[in-house]
Amino acid sequence: MAEDENGRSVPWIPVFEASAKSFLATVTLALLSASALGADYHIEVLDKNEAPVPGVVVALEPLDGGSTAAPAPAIMDQLDRQFVPHILVVQKGASVTFPNSDSIKHHVYSFSAAKLFEIKLFGGDQEQEVVSFPKAGEVELGCNVHDWMLGYIFVVDTPFFTRTNAAGQALLAAPEGSYELRVWHPRIQDDSEALTTRLSDGQLNYTVRLNNPLLPPYEQEHVGEHQAYD
């Protein structure tokens, strides 16, 4: 099983086959356009057993001066008593709106160092709270009244970020410059600094290998009552 963009579980093998074809096409495309549009970096994340790790956040942080691009706002919804999406990646300084699509109230909070906040019991009919994330890092979200709810907002200090596909691969286009490749996923136990790679000139393919086993995947143990009867 793999997770799609929305963190939902989908069968990944057909996706992999399709991706493999597009991967070859993409590689060819990247080689051809490297000099003109900057570079397309191909990044692969493998676990200890050389198995691809899908859904991993990959980001290229520029080392020479910050990006000027304004961060795009994002939404972390509460739907069916889950955070949707499960993992949200935003650029530093981005504002994230926390709507409530459920009929019940939620109490969203984070005690993570990157952002401490709390949205006390609120419903969907109330004014939507907007929280800005000025600090890069992981923000773990919880709901004080629904213990099973878990969500992540990963704040990166770059506009160049994406997530690995079902084959554990990601293609990331970035203008010329020097970058650090960062990978993150809540299941990865390896020290994040150890996984951070400084990109070399002219090298476009990078493989990140995990030394520690992945944490167990997040499972929606405590499904909402509506969903339970869907």
Place this chain on the structure above:
Amino acid sequence: MIKRLLFRVDSLRARILLLFLVTISIVTLLTLYLAQDAAYLHSRQQLEVHHLAASRVIADRLETRAKLLTGGLSDLTGNFSVKQLVASAGEDPGSLVAAMDNYRRRLGADMFAVFDGDGQVLVSSLPLDADTLRPQQYSSDELTWLDIDKAHYLFKTVPLRFVENSPRVNAWLAMGQLSNSLIDEELVALTGLQVSLLDNAERHQVWGSTLDSNTVVALAESLRGVSTGLIEVTAADEEYIVGLHELDSTPSVVTMVSQPQASAYLPYQALLLRLGLLLMVAAMLAALAAMRISLGISRPINKLVVAANRISRGENADDLPKRGTKEVSVLTRSIIDMQDGIREREKEINRLAYYDPLTNLPNRNRFTTFLEKSLQESDGESLTIALMDVDHFKEINDTVGHSIGDRLLELIALRLAQWSQDGDFIARMGGDEFAVITSRFRNHNPSLLGEEITSLFEHVFSLNGLQVDVNMSVGIAVAPEHGDNAPLLLRRADIAMYSCKGGHGAFAVYQDELDQHSVQRLSLMSELKEAIADGQLSLHYQPKLNLVDGVVDCAECLIRWQHPTYGFVRPDEFIGLAEQTGSIRLVTHWALNSALKQQAEWARQGIKMNLAVNISAVDLCDMSLPAYVGELQTRYNLSPESLTLEITESAIMQDPDSAMLALKNLRRMGVLLSIDDFGTGFSSMAQLKIMPVNELKIDKAFVLNLAHSKEDRVMVQSLVSLAHNLGLKTVAEGVEDADSLEVLKSLDCDSIQGYHLGRPMPVTEFETWLEEQQCPEVRSQAI
């Protein structure tokens, strides 16, 4: 051992008792031993179960406590405020400390700590060695322990996640409880035991205990190296039963439950005590039963022993056991039978010993005993005894046969019995002798008794058609004047009886003279031998006249004893005695020797004189007599027919067969034989016919009165003709007058002898008489 002891104990009762007691003791001891063993085992098992249960209770208590801590901590980790405080611990640790202390109190814990996700101490109530402490090690469900500054804590941690469903742990909350606060009196109440918690190392460290510290330390010291089990140890001068159990979850910790041994085994010892008492009572009852049984056996046996002893002493044994076992009953029956048998035999023996079987009268023994008894009891009063025998009983017996003789004795006894009155005592003394003891003649002349007894026998006895006239000789003696003891009285009665022997219907009362005479007679016998040697005896010669040729050609030799003290002793006084004592042989031999010597002397003088010598029945049985006679005749050169041996008819009739043999021998030698006193005995004609004798000597009883008695004349005539017809010569003795001589001549008697011719004379006188006879006038005068 027991066997030797049993051998020593002789009495049956003691043996049975001992055997019982030994058996009971063995059973008792065995039971006690087994019961003790079983009770001990049971008691110990109970203890083990109890201790195990107690250790479970303790473990349970500890686990409950751990769960309580974990549960409390889990509640805290979900607490949003706590999360907030933990999240802000970096900036505001004081708030977290205050909150945690608050929750510590709530949970009743002794310490708390909060660690961050990496195990670093955020806050703690006690200084912790964070380098070695891994909080996750204390988060299991089991008991976990932490040593802090030499104190032991039940230490539990619970992970805290800011977001509950996060895979990462953000912090650890921890609470600790002191081990000694876990062990409290409530556990004592629950388990009934003293409870301790020890480190399960070589040296048990005490983690907590309800015992006082000295005791628990001492116990721990005693249990060094021991990790589990039920152990009896002595600590602080007291014995304890201790159960050690490792905690299942943490074997490094052991629970120790303990109790004083006294209280542990109290029910067990009480049980033993009760059992012991029960067995003692049982043993006592058994001993009583044994005693009763053994008494039941031994008491009758003892009674039987007493009875047997009484019987052996000749006493009457009546106290015999009436009840008892079968064996005892059989034994009792046997003893009763034995006693009856003994009584019967005693009676029979008594009868045989004291009664005459023929007449059923008391015998001599009984008579003597009774006489002695009566003398003792008579108290000086006079007592008369009579001793009697049947005259000529032997002859009667020989004539009529022994069975009729016995019958005669029975009849005599019957007459005496019929005559006797109360108080009289009649006995058969033996043979034909009877005796009477009576006190009836106390105040009368004792002769009356003699008269009464003799009168009893005046009537003849009728025996199988035979009329037998019996003469009794009765001797009477009176106590105490004739003697105060039985032997003396008997002897004197005997003397009296003897003195009247021969008379018809004679009795005699004892007189002293009789006794003296008797004494003389007895001493004579002892002196007779001496008298022969001393020449006190002499022969007198009585002439016999041959009526055929009118010459005195024969003389009868008669023995005379001139005793130096008593003077003349009559022949009938000592000859009869000599016959009885056997000394008659000496006398006969002496007489034969003297006679033949004299005959030889006369032959030398030219006097031819046949001599007649009397021999007794005893001599007749003496087979050496013919040889002796032959020897003498050879010695003195005499012809055999010059000697005539005179034998009384009664002597021959005592033993006719032997007499016949002896007579034949003598006759064969040529010696002439004459039957003396013929007519008074009981010779049968048949015997007379074959008797090898030469002459019959007609008894003087027929001759003395011959001149005046027609009957005597007929008798003598018959005898003479009888003798002549048998070829025998006749001699009449006791011729005392001329008339008788004339009668005899007319009756063809061959020879005569008597005072009319000449009395017995000593040698010299006889010689003189003989010379006178040579003168024809004298001779014719005499004849």
